Amino acid sequence: MSEPSLPIAETFVSIQGEGKLTGVPSWFARVAGCNLRCSWCDTPYASWEPKGAQRSVAGLLEEARASGIGHAVLTGGEPMIFEAVADLARGLAEIGVHVTIETAGTVHRPVHSDLLSLSPKLANSTPIDDPRDTTGALAVRHEQSRLNFDALNALLADHAERQLKFVVATAADLPEIEAVLGRLHDVAPQDVLLMPEGVASPDPDRLDWLVESCLTRGWRYCHRLHIELFGNTRGT
Ligand code: SF4
Numbered sequence: 239m240s241e242p243s244l245p246i247a248e249t250f251v252s253i254q255g256e257g258k259l260t261g262v263p264s265w266f267a268r269v270a271g272c273n274l275r276c277s278w279c280d281t282p283y284a285s286w287e288p289k290g291a292q293r294s295v296a297g298l299l300e301e302a303r304a305s306g307i308g309h310a311v312l313t314g315g316e317p318m319i320f321e322a323v324a325d326l327a328r329g330l331a332e333i334g335v336h337v338t339i340e341t342a343g344t345v346h347r348p349v350h351s352d353l354l355s356l357s358p359k360l361a362n363s364t365p366i367d368d369p370r371d372t373t374g375a376l377a378v379r380h381e382q383s384r385l386n387f388d389a390l391n392a393l394l395a396d397h398a399e400r401q402l403k404f405v406v407a408t409a410a411d412l413p414e415i416e417a418v419l420g421r422l423h424d425v426a427p428q429d430v431l432l433m434p435e436g437v438a439s440p441d442p443d444r445l446d447w448l449v450e451s452c453l454t455r456g457w458r459y460c461h462r463l464h465i466e467l468f469g470n471t472r473g474t
Contacts, residue, residue, distance in 0.1 A: 242322035245270040247283055247290040247315065249298070250473040251305055255464025257355055257401050257431060259338060265307040267298055267326070269315040274342055274384055275376045276363040278405070278435055280470060284315035286370055295322055299329040312351075313340040324349040344383055346392040354397035359384040360414050362407040362435065387421050394422060400429055403460055407435045409447040427456030434462075 247270035254264045268281065270290030279285050302310055310330045317323040318341045327350040330337045339351040343358055363384060365377050394400060402425060404415050415432075419425055432448055434440040452459045468474035 242295040242325040243292050244295065244298070244320050244322045244326065245288065245290045246293045246298070247281070247288065248473060249301060251307055252464065252474045253467075254309070254311060254338070255462050255467075255474070256433060256460055257338075257353075257403060259309065259353065260461065260463050262309050263307055264309040264311045264338075265302045265305045265335075266311045266313060267302075268313050269317050269320055269323070271319060272314055272316040272342075273319050273344060274316065274359060274363070275365050275368075275371065275380045276359060277365040277368055278363065278407075281315065283472075288315065295325045295329060298326055299333065302330060302335060303333050308334070309336045309338065311338045311340060316345070317341060318343075318345040318347055318349070321347070323347075327351060341393070342384070343390040343393055344386045346389040346396075348396065351397055352399060354393060354400045355403060356390065356393060356400060357403045357405065358390060358418055360404060360406070360411050360418075362411055363405070385418065391423050394424065401431055402429055403431045403433055405435045406432050406448060409451075412451055428458065430455075430457040431460035432457055433460035 247268045249267050251265050254260055254262045268284055270284050270288035272285035275286060283289050312323060312327060317339055324347060327337050331350050336352045337350060338353040338355055340355040343356040364381050365371050371377055432452060434448060449459060464474045
């Protein structure tokens, strides 16, 4: 049997910039490859034009161990489309590293994670009239694939520690979030995070509706600390 491996766009050590573990020093492994094509994707080198090298899980585990960092984030791209992500997550757990998996939740597979970070994609993500999609086929595929409620509910059933991060553009996204949550099982309000779309720091004057939504529903506002600290740069 061949050694398990993954296409990797980049690995790096930084602080976690989003979600419940914001600020925690982490070793990141970003897979190259995604089954979606979000219009606003901030890692096109892992989705629209995936670039990376095939790396063995053993080598990645050695790098994570050598970093001495106690938290790992498996992100993408879409980690769950690759079978070997389960090997990497299990190996990290075996060396005592806390594992976060960041996924859009379109694919279910049994995998270890200490925090499952689900980011269901809203209609604002569909690449309508995107020049990178000359035939429109990718927009159609994205729209058909972006919400898989069977996969989302199976992932939620497997992982007690979870967060649901929604990338929001305007207040018009709120009814869709409510509709998505209505089809998911056992999601507590404190596990729902709203993150403003964009690769620059959001204008506070334009976020009143978002803050109000969190206050009235018990959801969390999700900052992007890495954008604040480093800008939209690779390896952060
Ligand atoms: S799911 Fe994530 S990696 Fe894939 S296209 Fe959307 S934002 Fe980019």
